[in-house]
Amino acid sequence: MFMTRQVIKCDENKDHPSESPLAKGGITGEEEKHDYQGAKMGMWMFLFTELLLFTGLFLLYSTFRSKYSQEFHAASAELNSAMGTFNTVILLSSSLTMALSISAIKEGKKHLSIMFQRLTIFLGLFFLVNKYFEWSAKIHHGIYPNSPELLQRGKGETIFFGLYYLLTGIHGLHVIAGIILLTVMMVLTKKDRINREVFIKLENSGLYWHLVDIIWVYLFPVFYLIS
Amino acid sequence: MTINSFYNTPGRHTGILSWILSTDHKRIGILYLTSMFSFFFVAVILGVLMRLELIAPGRTIMSATTYNAVFTVHGVIMIFLFIIPGIPAGLGNFIMPLQIGARDVAFPRINLMSWWFYISGALVILVSLFTGGGAPDTGWTFYVPYSIMTGTNVTLAVFGVFLLGISSTLTGINFVTTIHRLRAPGMKWFRMPLFVWSLYATGWVQILATPVLALTLLLLIAERLFGFGFFDPSKGGDPLMFEHLFWIYSHPAVYIMILPAMGAVTEIIPVFARRTIFGYKAIAFSSLAIAGAGYLVWGHHMFTSGMSDMARMVFSFLTFIVAIPSGIKVFNWVASLYKGSIELVSPLLFTITFIFLFSIGGLTGLINGALATNVFVHGTYFIVAHFHYTMFGGTAFAFFAALHFWFPKITGRMYRESLAIKAWIILFIGFNVLYFPMFILGLEGMPRRYYDYLPRFQPEQFISTVGSWILAAGLAIMFYNLISSIFRGEKAPGNPWGGSTLEWTTSSPPPHENFEDLPVVTGGPYRFGKKE
Numbered sequence: 054m055f056m057t058r059q060v061i062k063c064d065e066n067k068d069h070p071s072e073s074p075l076a077k078g079g080i081t082g083e084e085e086k087h088d089y090q091g092a093k094m095g096m097w098m099f100l101f102t103e104l105l106l107f108t109g110l111f112l113l114y115s116t117f118r119s120k121y122s123q124e125f126h127a128a129s130a131e132l133n134s135a136m137g138t139f140n141t142v143i144l145l146s147s148s149l150t151m152a153l154s155i156s157a158i159k160e161g162k163k164h165l166s167i168m169f170q171r172l173t174i175f176l177g178l179f180f181l182v183n184k185y186f187e188w189s190a191k192i193h194h195g196i197y198p199n200s201p202e203l204l205q206r207g208k209g210e211t212i213f214f215g216l217y218y219l220l221t222g223i224h225g226l227h228v229i230a231g232i233i234l235l236t237v238m239m240v241l242t243k244k245d246r247i248n249r250e251v252f253i254k255l256e257n258s259g260l261y262w263h264l265v266d267i268i269w270v271y272l273f274p275v276f277y278l279i280s
Numbered sequence: 281m282t283i284n285s286f287y288n289t290p291g292r293h294t295g296i297l298s299w300i301l302s303t304d305h306k307r308i309g310i311l312y313l314t315s316m317f318s319f320f321f322v323a324v325i326l327g328v329l330m331r332l333e334l335i336a337p338g339r340t341i342m343s344a345t346t347y348n349a350v351f352t353v354h355g356v357i358m359i360f361l362f363i364i365p366g367i368p369a370g371l372g373n374f375i376m377p378l379q380i381g382a383r384d385v386a387f388p389r390i391n392l393m394s395w396w397f398y399i400s401g402a403l404v405i406l407v408s409l410f411t412g413g414g415a416p417d418t419g420w421t422f423y424v425p426y427s428i429m430t431g432t433n434v435t436l437a438v439f440g441v442f443l444l445g446i447s448s449t450l451t452g453i454n455f456v457t458t459i460h461r462l463r464a465p466g467m468k469w470f471r472m473p474l475f476v477w478s479l480y481a482t483g484w485v486q487i488l489a490t491p492v493l494a495l496t497l498l499l500l501i502a503e504r505l506f507g508f509g510f511f512d513p514s515k516g517g518d519p520l521m522f523e524h525l526f527w528i529y530s531h532p533a534v535y536i537m538i539l540p541a542m543g544a545v546t547e548i549i550p551v552f553a554r555r556t557i558f559g560y561k562a563i564a565f566s567s568l569a570i571a572g573a574g575y576l577v578w579g580h581h582m583f584t585s586g587m588s589d590m591a592r593m594v595f596s597f598l599t600f601i602v603a604i605p606s607g608i609k610v611f612n613w614v615a616s617l618y619k620g621s622i623e624l625v626s627p628l629l630f631t632i633t634f635i636f637l638f639s640i641g642g643l644t645g646l647i648n649g650a651l652a653t654n655v656f657v658h659g660t661y662f663i664v665a666h667f668h669y670t671m672f673g674g675t676a677f678a679f680f681a682a683l684h685f686w687f688p689k690i691t692g693r694m695y696r697e698s699l700a701i702k703a704w705i706i707l708f709i710g711f712n713v714l715y716f717p718m719f720i721l722g723l724e725g726m727p728r729r730y731y732d733y734l735p736r737f738q739p740e741q742f743i744s745t746v747g748s749w750i751l752a753a754g755l756a757i758m759f760y761n762l763i764s765s766i767f768r769g770e771k772a773p774g775n776p777w778g779g780s781t782l783e784w785t786t787s788s789p790p791p792h793e794n795f796e797d798l799p800v801v802t803g804g805p806y807r808f809g810k811k812e
Binding site: 088090091094095098099101102103105106108109110112113116117121198199204207208209211212215216218219223 | 386387390449452453454456457460461462487488490491492494495496498499502506507508509510515516517518521525528
């Protein structure tokens, strides 16, 4: 039933071009560690789990918004939409620099790539600093989960600001995770572990960064622009 | 053990580190098996204590508060530490790469990381039992509002379960990628063993459902720490939201538990009936159908919680739909045995028991899934009996079957068949004596999770407790047999059962690289001629 690999390798290749890479006789031993398609596939599935996590949060948001649409409308007006817009621009620019760093490494321009990675990290930090000021201003006005001020304003606004802190908070944690990830990538690029030939780690980190960016693109309108 | 076995190839580290830092899928599989059976042992003891408390009305050996903690911890350990990782992470890790003719999984280091998440989650849960306000007493479902109000250590326990969720998701991603990318030359999709198909379906459920559990648990932690109010009506929240989010994961999770078990018995039946499986594609697609439809039936846990009639009817209808692919599988297993030349050895005895007990569990599931009867049995012992018949009688018996079946491959030794059959008889009797009276208790109106009961329930409660002793004795004999055989059993040949899937073509235990030469597959997985 089973023959050794050497005997049948050649005709198997011709017969089943659509099979897995092993069937094509493509990947063995050392090469398995650099299975580009496999790494990409795993990353996309991971991104999907992240997306599902936020789907649950958006489910919570939409249920409560349909219940308290008036209150959500009113509470949203209190958010600083200029600040939100500014942060959106920052994150979108960081996605650009992220993409540029990958293009640079693909052309073998190591230092350019590191420069763009550094820029991406800087923009991510900038985003967090803005977020910090935004949150502190709100907390200063007594608006935070379970605060007396908020409870007195009624159910709808309590839920709105609860969701605001929860969703932007979890998103913020993802930005921090992305910054840590990119810092590691920068070190790996410096050590030439990420290079012109092997750049899947940087590319996957880029995918993660874009995901964090896209989630913000949805968070921004549902909180800042519904008033 | 042969010289060229993975036991003799420790890799970079030595001693215990050669296990807990190994990226070899076989070593990781054994790490999972040993750790999860240790937790299983703890939960069995808790279960026996719980039954002992219920032997007579009133206080017997523990207080009501302790009883609440005991059934919660029994449930949390059995569900999250034993039966969810159970077959996929333990046996799946060891067997699946062998069955598709791969050298390892797609991401060996992430595989090791999954085990570390698993063991950290387990340790966090264990710590939560003895610190803070004491062991959680909410039941394994952590329902709000009680889980937010109770002073026990729910926050830490829930964080432990969150870590276990990460472990499960990563395993799912790893397995799906492995099955897509690392099949041996010629191993087309429809030449894969059905155990691999079931792990593939399970992998997708793990990927698609677990993030929702992670979110639900995060919300519960946030609620306890900051008091957002999402589940608190006085702050505008809704406790039903928790139940929805919880069951969106936890119902698909029962298919994470049962699908690999179904896959394992599908491997065992053809080998001991010595004929090909009946309806290969039907079994493969029914795994995917169960995974797909199982995602949409969570509402049947909430029929009495307050939902619109329309929603309840849709959820009830979909629940009946899930019974169809499950029924297809049962028919196919029985049809595979028909006219086979059956060898009635312990793995097959456990398998047939699985079919019998799982059928009882599955059919009583329809009684729970029908709206009118659900109102009658909801929250009674009937439910307890039903899920023990599916989870213990189903998954755990299939797990035992698979453990005996692959024992020679994993350890390189044979167990004592006569003792295995004795253990099987005792387990079968003990199981039914323990859980069947619960169906009757449930129909008579005994509510689940109650510490005390009316004297009229005493006869069934007493029989059930006696059953728990028989079952525990059976487990003790089975594990004594398996563990002592690791050291004293006869050496196993590469293919002791005459199996025809790839894992039997390599030596027992397999070498570090799994195969001397990567195999090339030229036909389906179940082809039997004369036994070698």
